[in-house]
Amino acid sequence: MDINYVGEHLWAGTLGNLLVILSFIAALFALVSYYKASTTSDSSWRPLGRLGFRLHSLATIMIFGLLLFMLANHYFEYHFIWQHTSNDMPMKFLMSSFWEGQEGSFLLWSFGHIALGNMLIWTAGKWENKVMTVFSSVQVFMSSMLLGVFILEHRIGSNPFTSLLRDHPDFARLPLFNSATYLEFLDGRGLNPLLQNYWMIIHPPTVLIGYSFALTPFAFAIAGLWKKDYHGWIKPALPWTYAGIGVLGVGVLMGGAWAYEALSFGGFWAWDPVENASLVPWLIWVGGAHLMLINKNKGTSLVATFSLICLTFILVLYSTFLTRSGVLGETSVHAFSDLGMSGQLLLYLFAYLIMSIALIAYRWKDFPKTKDDEALWSREFWIFVGALILTISAFQIAFSTSIPVINKVFGSNLAPPADPVAHYNSWQIPFGIVLLVLIGFTMHLKFKKTDFKKFLKSISLALALALILTLGIGYALQLGNIYYLLMLFTSQFAVLANADYLIRVLKGKSQKAGSTIAHIGFGTIMLGALISMSASEVISTNTSGVDVEQLGDEYSNNENILLMENDTLPMGEYHVVYRGREKEGIYIRFLVDYYLKEGNTYNKSFTLTPFVQLNERMGNVPEPDTKHFLINDVFTHVTYATLEIEKPSDKEDYKEIEKDFYTQGDTIFASNAILVLEKIYRGISDTTIEMTEKDIAITARIRAIDFNTKSHFISPVFVLKEASYIEPIEALNDQLGLKILFDKIDTETGKVQLTVSETKVAKKDFVILKAIKFPFINVLWLGCIIMMIGTALAVYTRVIANRRS
Amino acid sequence: MKKTHIILIVIIAVAIAAIVGSISDSSTYADFDEAFSNVGEEYHVVGKLNRDRPTIYNPKKNADKFVFYMLDNNGIERQVDLMKSKPQDFERSEQIVLIGKAVDDKFVARDILMKCPSKYEDGTPQGVNPENIPKA
Numbered sequence: 001m002d003i004n005y006v007g008e009h010l011w012a013g014t015l016g017n018l019l020v021i022l023s024f025i026a027a028l029f030a031l032v033s034y035y036k037a038s039t040t041s042d043s044s045w046r047p048l049g050r051l052g053f054r055l056h057s058l059a060t061i062m063i064f065g066l067l068l069f070m071l072a073n074h075y076f077e078y079h080f081i082w083q084h085t086s087n088d089m090p091m092k093f094l095m096s097s098f099w100e101g102q103e104g105s106f107l108l109w110s111f112g113h114i115a116l117g118n119m120l121i122w123t124a125g126k127w128e129n130k131v132m133t134v135f136s137s138v139q140v141f142m143s144s145m146l147l148g149v150f151i152l153e154h155r156i157g158s159n160p161f162t163s164l165l166r167d168h169p170d171f172a173r174l175p176l177f178n179s180a181t182y183l184e185f186l187d188g189r190g191l192n193p194l195l196q197n198y199w200m201i202i203h204p205p206t207v208l209i210g211y212s213f214a215l216t217p218f219a220f221a222i223a224g225l226w227k228k229d230y231h232g233w234i235k236p237a238l239p240w241t242y243a244g245i246g247v248l249g250v251g252v253l254m255g256g257a258w259a260y261e262a263l264s265f266g267g268f269w270a271w272d273p274v275e276n277a278s279l280v281p282w283l284i285w286v287g288g289a290h291l292m293l294i295n296k297n298k299g300t301s302l303v304a305t306f307s308l309i310c311l312t313f314i315l316v317l318y319s320t321f322l323t324r325s326g327v328l329g330e331t332s333v334h335a336f337s338d339l340g341m342s343g344q345l346l347l348y349l350f351a352y353l354i355m356s357i358a359l360i361a362y363r364w365k366d367f368p369k370t371k372d373d374e375a376l377w378s379r380e381f382w383i384f385v386g387a388l389i390l391t392i393s394a395f396q397i398a399f400s401t402s403i404p405v406i407n408k409v410f411g412s413n414l415a416p417p418a419d420p421v422a423h424y425n426s427w428q429i430p431f432g433i434v435l436l437v438l439i440g441f442t443m444h445l446k447f448k449k450t451d452f453k454k455f456l457k458s459i460s461l462a463l464a465l466a467l468i469l470t471l472g473i474g475y476a477l478q479l480g481n482i483y484y485l486l487m488l489f490t491s492q493f494a495v496l497a498n499a500d501y502l503i504r505v506l507k508g509k510s511q512k513a514g515s516t517i518a519h520i521g522f523g524t525i526m527l528g529a530l531i532s533m534s535a536s537e538v539i540s541t542n543t544s545g546v547d548v549e550q551l552g553d554e555y556s557n558n559e560n561i562l563l564m565e566n567d568t569l570p571m572g573e574y575h576v577v578y579r580g581r582e583k584e585g586i587y588i589r590f591l592v593d594y595y596l597k598e599g600n601t602y603n604k605s606f607t608l609t610p611f612v613q614l615n616e617r618m619g620n621v622p623e624p625d626t627k628h629f630l631i632n633d634v635f636t637h638v639t640y641a642t643l644e645i646e647k648p649s650d651k652e653d654y655k656e657i658e659k660d661f662y663t664q665g666d667t668i669f670a671s672n673a674i675l676v677l678e679k680i681y682r683g684i685s686d687t688t689i690e691m692t693e694k695d696i697a698i699t700a701r702i703r704a705i706d707f708n709t710k711s712h713f714i715s716p717v718f719v720l721k722e723a724s725y726i727e728p729i730e731a732l733n734d735q736l737g738l739k740i741l742f743d744k745i746d747t748e749t750g751k752v753q754l755t756v757s758e759t760k761v762a763k764k765d766f767v768i769l770k771a772i773k774f775p776f777i778n779v780l781w782l783g784c785i786i787m788m789i790g791t792a793l794a795v796y797t798r799v800i801a802n803r804r805s
Numbered sequence: 806m807k808k809t810h811i812i813l814i815v816i817i818a819v820a821i822a823a824i825v826g827s828i829s830d831s832s833t834y835a836d837f838d839e840a841f842s843n844v845g846e847e848y849h850v851v852g853k854l855n856r857d858r859p860t861i862y863n864p865k866k867n868a869d870k871f872v873f874y875m876l877d878n879n880g881i882e883r884q885v886d887l888m889k890s891k892p893q894d895f896e897r898s899e900q901i902v903l904i905g906k907a908v909d910d911k912f913v914a915r916d917i918l919m920k921c922p923s924k925y926e927d928g929t930p931q932g933v934n935p936e937n938i939p940k941a
Contacts, residue, residue, distance in 0.1 A: 374808060384809065388816050396823040403831060415849035417830040418904045418916070427823060560868040560890045612893070619894050639890040640864065768868045768890045 005165070007183040008077045012070055016161035019063045024143040026056035031136035038129040038226070049132060050121055056139055057114040063146070064107050067160055071097055076186045079168060080104075080160040086190030096200050097191045099208070102324055102341060103146060103160040108205055109320075110142040112212020116240070120216070127236055130223035131216075138215055141348045145341060158341055193613050193621040199258035207251035207278050211316045213244025214281065217288070218313035221306055225359045230367060234296045235805075239798040241289045241309075242514075246791035248282050253525075253784050260777075262623050264637050267536075268529060268780065271424040273416075276401040277322045280394045281315035284308055287390035294380040297447050301384055302367045303360065308391065310356035315398070317349040327404050377452050379445040386438040393431040397424065429483045432526060436490035439519045440497035444505075458504075462497035466490075477535045477775075484534045491530060494523030514794025521787025528780025532633075539572035539634075540771040560639050565765040566672035568595075574634075575602060578767050581641075586614045590638050590767050594627070600667065602674065602705070608636045612643065632775040640768035654739050654757040661744075661751035668756055673704040673712070673736050680752055684717055689729060696720040700742045700752055704733060716742035716754070832904070837877045841907040850903045850912065852877040854895070862891040875901060875912070887914045895919070 030052030037045035067080070072094055076082040084097040084104075098104040117135045124131050148159025162168065165177050176182050194200075217237045224233030255275045256268045269275070288308030295305050322328055325342035374381040400423065403416045417423035444450075444458045470489040479485055498519045506513055540561040563569055563578040570576075579591040589611040595602040608625040615621065624637035658668050668675040677700060684697040691697060697719045704712040716731040730741045737759035744753035835848040854860075858874040871891040876882050885903060892898075898919040905914030 376808065381808065385812055388812060392816050392819050392823070395820055396827070399824055400827045400831075403827070413834050414828065415832045415834050417827070418832050418847055418849070423827070423830045427826065558869065562864045562868045619897060622893055640862075640868075640893060766864065768864050770890075 003178070003180050005077075005183070006181045009070075009073075009075050010077075010163075012066060012075060013078060013161045013163055016063060016066055017159070019059045019066065020143070020146045020148075020159060020161065023056055023059035023063060024140070024147060026052050026059060027136055027139040027143045028052075030056055031133065031140050034129055034133040034136050038133050046129060049129070049136070053117055053121065053132060053136060053139075056136075056143065057118060060107070060110055060114055060143065063160075064111055067104065067107070068094065068098060074188065076188050077164055077183060078160075079162045079164045082164050082186070082188045084188070084191060086188035089188075089191055089196075092198075092201065093191055093196055095205065096195050099204050100191060100195060101160065103158055105204070105208060105320075105324070106142060106145045107160075108208045109212055110139065112209045113139060113142065113215055116212060116216055120219075124236060127220065127223055127233065130226050131219045134219035134222050135215065138219075141351075145344065154343075156344065190615075193615040193619070196613065197258065197262045197623070199254060199262060203251060203254040203258050206247060206254055210244060210248025210251045210278075211281075211320070213240060213247055214285065214313045214316045216240035216244065217285075217292075217309045221309040222356070222359065225306065225363050228363070228366060230302055230363075231295060231299055234292050235802060238289075238292060238296070239795050239802065241285070241292065242791055242795045242798060245282065245285055245289055246788060246795065248278070248285070249791065250784075250788060252278050252282055257781075261626065264622055264624055264639070267421075267533065268777070271397075271420045273328045273401045274323050276397050277319040280398045280401070281312050281319055283390045283394035283397075284315055285312040287387035287394075288312055290383050290387045290390075294383055298380050299368065300370050300374070300380065303364070304384070304387065306356075306360050308387065310352075310360070314349060314353050314356065315394075317345065317352065318398075321345045321349060322401070322405070327408060375449045377445060377450045377455060379442055379447045379450075382438055382442040382445060386435060386442065389431055389435055389438070393428060393435075396427045396431075400424065429487060433483070433486050433490050436487070436494040436523060436526060439523060440490065440494040443498055443501045443516060443519070458500075459497055462493055462500045465496050466493035473531075477531065479534060481534070484530060487526065487530050491523045491527040495520050495527065498523065510793060511797060514790050514792075514797050516790070517793060518787050518790030521783050521785070521790050524783030524786055525780055526783070528777060528783050532774045532777040532780060535775050537572065537773045537775075538770070539574070539773055540769050541571075560768050560770050563592075563767055563769050564671070568669075571771055572773055574605065576769075576771070578765075578769070579607075580765060582609075588612045588614065588641075588643065590641065592625075592636055592767075592769065594634065600676075606634075608634070610636050610638045612638065612641065614643070628778075630778060632773055633777050635772045635774060637770045638767045639770050641766070654759060656755060656757045658756040659753070661746055661749070661753050663749070663751045668754070670704070670736070670738060670756060671758055673706045673738065675714075675738075675740075675756065676703045676705070677701075677752075677754070678703045684719075685715065689717070689719075691719070692722065694722045696723065698742075698745065698752075700740075700754065702731075702740060702754075704736055704738065706736060712736060714738060714740050716740045718742040718745060718752070836879050837881045837883050837907075837912065838879070840912060841883070844907045844909075847904070847906045850875075850877055850905075852901055852903070854898055854901060855882055856896075858882075860891075860895070864890065871895075875903065884911045885914055886911050887917055889915070889917065892917060892919060 030049050033045050033049035033052050036042065037049050070078060070081050071085050072091070074081065074085055074087060076085075080101055080103060084101050085094075089097065099108050113135060117132065117139070120131055120135070121128060145157045146159055147157035148162060149156050165172055165182075171177070176185065179185070217240060220233040220237035220240075224230055227233075252275070255278065259270060259272070259275070260268045285308075288305065288311070291301050291305040291308055294301050321342060324345065327342070374384070400417060400420075403414050406412060407414055440462065441455075441459050444455055466489055469492050470485065473479075474485050474488055479488065498516045502508065502513060502516045502520070506516065538559045541558045561569065561571075563576065565578055565580055568575050568577050573596065575595040575597060577593045577595065579593055582589045582591065589609040592608045592610065594605045594608065596605045597603075606627045608627055610625040611623055613621045613623065620643065622638055624635055626636070627634045657670065660668075662668070662677050664677055664680055666677045668677070679701040680698060681701070682696070682698055684691065684699055689697075697717055699715050699717050702714045702716070704714055706712065712733055714731045714733050717729040719727045719729060721727050726743075728741055728743050730739055732739050739757040741755040741757075742752060743755060745751075746753070832847050832849055835850055837850060837852075840846070840848045840850055852875045855874040855876050860874075861872040863870075868890050869888055871887040871889065873885055873887070873895075874882055875885050885905075887903075887905075900919070902918040903912065903914040904916040904918075905912055907913075
């Protein structure tokens with residue numbers, strides 16, 4: 001039975017498939033041509049290589065554009081589009097749905113390579129042939145990832161242009177496809193709600209573009225080994241290296257910002273495997289870039305330089321393997337499904353790993369050897385030490401993160417560290433401390449040899465200042481932990497020593513300021529991370545003092561608190577009220593008001609609206625909300641709430657909550673208001689009450705302040721009828737659900753007895769909250785900005801210097 | 806010996822220490838039998854929620870305690886006291902990983918990892934009422 005389906009856009013798939021094949025063949029053509037250009041003296045190969053690479057670029061960019069167009073127009077007849085968008089998805093998440101698919105991620109990564117490759121064709125000069133050979137070989141792999149063809153029963157690549165109906169036999173039999181107009185009924189599966197967040201629009205693409213940059217120093221290093229020019233490659237590779245470190249660094253930090261803003265664990269860095277996977281290549285890269293500097297200045301540490309630069313690229317591949325193969329499975333908040341591409345990715349990884357090792361080993365004998373030992377007090381020696389510490393730090397993170405991989409390979413049954421933060425911190429804080437010391441003093445050393453006394457003198461000011469500040473801040477924050485104190489000291493030393501160098505030695509000249517400023521930024525990040533995390537305070541602790549569980553007491557945590565609707569609880573310096581919920585589309589927002597008590601009045605300080613995003617198909621996702629102040633942040637997360645709203649019963653049932661004697665000025669706390677007995681006076685303001693001349697009326701005027709600090713007046717009256725019997729007249733306030741009865745006067749003290757009752761709602765809404773105060777987290781963000789400015793300046797300086805020579 | 810060699814040896818020593826440290830910090834996946842034969846030892850236990858039994862969460866009493874019954878991969882059932890607030894979407898969980906230890910006859914967990922169905926997996930295309938599709 002042939003059905004003529006209506007409304008399909010088959011041209012898109014045909015065009016897409018053509019482009020995929022073109023992109024692959026052009027990359028292959030570029031590889032062969034550039035390889036020939038590198039190995040023969042025939043000058044006609046280079047233009048062919050350029051042609052191939054440009055054709056490949058054009059095809060890949062068109063694939064990119066076509067897929068975006070198809071996503072934007074919801075061509076659900078295509079599997080990729082159906083899988084990653086839906087009709088109700090806002091347009092701003094278009095890019096997120098693009099890279100959510102593995103094919104999209106590879107395309108974005110590939111796009112970075114293409115942009116860099118084309119710039120290198122233009123600028124690399126004598127390095128072009130060999131560098132572009134490496135680039136083209138990588139692009140052959142990258143474009144093969146999109147092929148989706150079967151060779152010997154193995155699928156090569158995953159094609160984003162497969163049709164839901166024709167290329168997926170499991171789906172083709174669905175009754176849906178019996179209808180010629182199935183497209184009218186079809187909605188996409190949509191984007192994972194976790195990713196529907198603005199950080200997710202920019203964080204992964206930035207990391208991917210950072211990954212793309214890693215190819216440039218790698219290609220130059222391979223070209224250098226190939227050409228036997230072990231030093232010449234460094235100069236042209238340096239600006240790209242710095243730029244890549246900057247971009248990937250921003251990407252990694254954005255991951256932290258996302259975790260802080262949108263994830264529920266409360267914190268900036270929780271050593272999540274996927275975040276680790278992007279941090280590891282960055283650390284190695286920073287180490288490698290520093291070794292490139294030694295190499296440029298002294299020509300030593302060749303093996304280490306080549307190793308780290310090659311390793312950076314290989315770790316980028318490994319990182320992609322970790323995140324995209326699904327091997328991390330249950331250990332991460334991210335974890336993506338496997339598209340069956342892991343084998344191909346591993347092949348790719350091992351190909352470059354073996355090639356790098358073989359080339360370095362083959363050229364080893366050829367490397368110029370230095371006989372003399374490095375001088376102890378020379379810049380290059382300590383930079384070398386720093387690079388090694390970065391390597392070992394990266395190694396530790398990579399090892400612990402790879403536990404699921406180790407289990408797969410060796411069939412072991414290791415579970416990742418049960419408390420990852422404590423585990424990683426116990427290693428990384430000491431590494432950090434040593435690195436910060438090195439960052440602080442190495443700038444004050446000269447290449448080759450430094451007069452030790454002069455050196456001591458030049459760092460003494462920063463040392464002294466850091467020591468004084470550490471004692472002060474450490475005391476103010478009550479930091480007892482020796483590692484925290486050491487890190488506090490070393491991070492300040494790193495900042496101050498570099499600032500000192502910038503002012504006294506460089507005199508503010510920008511020539512070498514880039515690295516100094518970047519180091520100041522790094523020190524500031526560490527300082528901010530240390531202060532905000534070590535001095536963060538969970539304010540949502542159970543202050544009621546009841547029911548702290550005895551069982552398993554070492555586990556009993558006191559960090560979540562129950563807040564009934566319109567109840568007030570003290571949290572830290574605040575009084576917090578849960579004011580109810582608002583439902584808007586797929587979002588349920590919980591309104592949480594924070595009040596500050598000043599004297600007897602409660603002033604509303606701010607409102608936070610943590611929310612839950614409802615998603616039938618993929619699970620509901622809660623998102624916290626944070627109030628940012630200059631010196632601290634207040635983070636609030638709803639850890640639990642019943643999502644079906646129950647209506648309060650219609651019956652107005654009252655429950656007595658207070659019955660006592662009060663005098664003028666006394667305060668009574670109700671669930672949703674604070675009552676102040678303002679005035680007791682003779683007489684009555686309510687004219688509807690009939691009174692005779694013999695009656696005596698006394699009114700208690702009560703000001704009820706609700707949580708919006710709005711005042712309501714409730715005036716119960718005490719009436720002495722004809723001086724013989726008492727007739728109290730109760731006063732109601734429906735809005736606040738309050739009923740107040742004025743039933744007695746104590747003639748001796750002049751106090752009045754009031755009975756306060758509240759409406760009983762059958763089931764009150766409640767939330768379980770967690771609230772944390774993070775002090776000085778802005779120091780961390782400031783550090784990020786400084787580091788980026790420094791890196792950008794370093795790139796600029798290198799580009800200018802290269803252009804001059 | 807060159808100074809760089811000394812440093813390299815130190816670095817290798819730290820690397821080995823890191824491996825040993827990571828392995829000793831990591832716990833092991835176990836079933837309930839193993840966890841309950843080593844009371845007080847911390848384990849990762851993998852299993853499923855027993856849907857026939859009720860789950861108990863009384864935030865008014867203790868917001869940081871959630872009780873449910875889990876079947877491990879061998880089908881052995883135990884009461885679990887999770888010392889956290891009830892995870893959102895708990896009932897949807899397909900697989901559970903508990904981090905905790907046996908105390909008396911209960912498994913006291915300090916953390917939980919859940920795998921929910923369809924979060925990352927493919928569903929099948931489904932038809933929807935065209936009226937529900939918002940016009941772009």
